[in-house]
Amino acid sequence: MTDILVLGAGYTGTVAAIRTAVRTRRTGGRVTLVNASPRFTERLRLHQTAAGERLPDHALADVLSGTGIDLVVGRVAGIDPGSRQVSLEGGRVLGYDKLIYALGTVTDTSVPGVAEHACTYDDHAAAVRLSERLGALTRGTVVVAGGGLTGVESATELAEAHPHLHVVLLTRGRPGAMMGPGARAYLDGALERLGIEVRTGADITKVLPDGVELAGGELIHSDATLWTTGTKGLSVAAESGLSVDARDRIVVDSALRSVSHPDVYAVGDAAAVSQRYGVLHGTCQGGIPTGLHAADSLAATLRGKAARPFRFGYVHQPISLGRGDAVIQFTRPDDSPRRWYLKGRAAIVYKETVSSSPMLTYRLLKRGLVPVWAFALSAGIG
Known part of the structure; x- marks a missing residue:
């Protein structure tokens, strides 16, 4: 054996x-x-x-x-x-x-205060703790640090689920910077529609119990901070x-x-x-x-x-924008954006299909089968 x-x-x-x-x-x-x-x-x-x-x-x-x-x-x-x-x-x-x-x-917690005061997605229990913390707030500000896929999906999801809370997205670059201009513009519109305050060029130097500190000394109040920067x-x-x-x-x-x-x-x-x-x-x-x-x-x-x-080879960059919206940027194998993208309901259907529960994939694998999409990706097709 x-x-x-x-x-x-x-x-x-x-x-x-x-x-x-x-x-x-x-x-x-x-x-x-x-x-x-x-x-x-x-x-x-x-x-x-x-x-x-x-x-x-x-x-x-x-x-x-x-x-x-x-x-x-x-x-x-x-x-x-x-x-x-x-x-x-x-x-x-x-x-x-x-x-x-x-x-x-x-999660990379090398920035001072992240390990002690920020919420992360390192496991299911951590996400549940954040949910409970937000559920206890009747008003306040939630800071999401990081403008990548996880940060954008989190900011939009939380803003939609808790419209009484003010969501601030802090990012060094532009949210969705890896996407093409059309998909990026649609993403920007969704952030605006959901009332999310976007702060670009934000360099966080410290996370505090009740906020974050930016380079230059500016303090941003936060009742809960979610760290998704790396x-x-x-x-x-x-x-x-x-x-x-x-x-x-x-x-x-x-x-x-x-x-x-x-x-x-x-x-x-x-x-x-x-x-x-x-x-x-x-x-x-x-x-x-x-x-x-x-x-x-x-x-x-x-x-x-x-x-x-x-x-x-990469195929796409799928981003949910809350439960009622999404945008899909199709890519070249090196993950650079193509001209084509999906938005709205078509993007929701696509996103839920490619990001659905993996249980069907596991059942196929048990039978010695490989899902077509996985075969295509691993063969470098895209």
């Missing part, structure tokens, strides 16, 4: 575990999936949770049913690539022959001796193996995956194809075959 350990049961880790179990069934693969929670978290929808929406609850045991995968609930404390062991909080140690690292990223990998990878980049993501080769420890594969947000146009940025769009490819690479290696190089 070959013991295969998968760390992290987010979108990417769950895909990798199921695909690996299916592809190594005949070659003696024994897959164990480790996750800190027994529940599957739809991280793409945490802004909806923060706005007070109740989403379906999925037990990982049910998701993995019929795959033969062993589920271990525990938080990773350390990795010893030399002895091929993973230690969990509480003292339990798991051995492995091959490891797939899918622990994702956490992420980084968990420190456990670097502490374990794995080669990482400046954001603590594991550096991988074309087969998604660690360049320093080839028995370790890294996928999703936790991996620094190089393509001809640069390093992938963390999205579910790119994460799931890396999980599929790592599983296939590992299975090929166990059969004595060479792994194919990973190729990926």
Whole structure:
């Protein structure tokens, strides 16, 4: 038997575990999936949770049913690539022959006061705490720091769900700066329609219990601050001796193996995956194809075959603008904007389709099938 350990049961880790179990069934693969929670978290929808929406609850045991995968609930404390062991909080140690690292990223809290006073989306519980905090406010100001996809989706979702609160979006650049002019103008209109105050050129130097401080000393009052300005990998990878980049993501080769420890594969947000146009940025769009490819690479290696190089091309930038609006910017494979975009109801339908619950994807994978969209992305089509 070959013991295969998968760390992290987010979108990417769950895909990798199921695909690996299916592809190594005949070659003696024994897959164990480790996750800190027994529940599957739809991280793409945490802004909806923060706005007070109740989403379906999925037990990982049910998701993995019929795959033969062993589920271990525990938080990773350390990795010893030399002895091929993973230690969990509480003292339990798991051995492995091959490891797939899918622990994702956490919020970068390097700005003073973020860790103590800001809300984040590091897990489901954090989004629930923000929802409860906002639900207790009858009036006040909510500051959303960061004008990327997560910041814009959060600001619009919260403004729509809590019209009695004043939402301020603070960003260094323009919201939706990566989009084309048409989609960007539509996004600007949605922010204005929802009454969101947008402050560009905002350089936050400190988060306080009741506000944020900008470079130059200006103070902006806040009854709740949501921090979405950036992420980084968990420190456990670097502490374990794995080669990482400046954001603590594991550096991988074309087969998604660690360049320093080839028995370790890294996928999703936790991996620094190089393509001809640069390093992938963390999205579910790119994460799931890396999980599929790592599983296939590992299975090929166990059969004595060479792994194919990973190729990926972006297709779109989908952004919800509350529950009643959305905009979709279609892109070239390098994520630069094309001329085409969708808006309004057509964009809502598109967004809900591509960002729907991954449960159908997991059911297909159990049967040895790969969703057409995932195949297209991982083949670099777009």
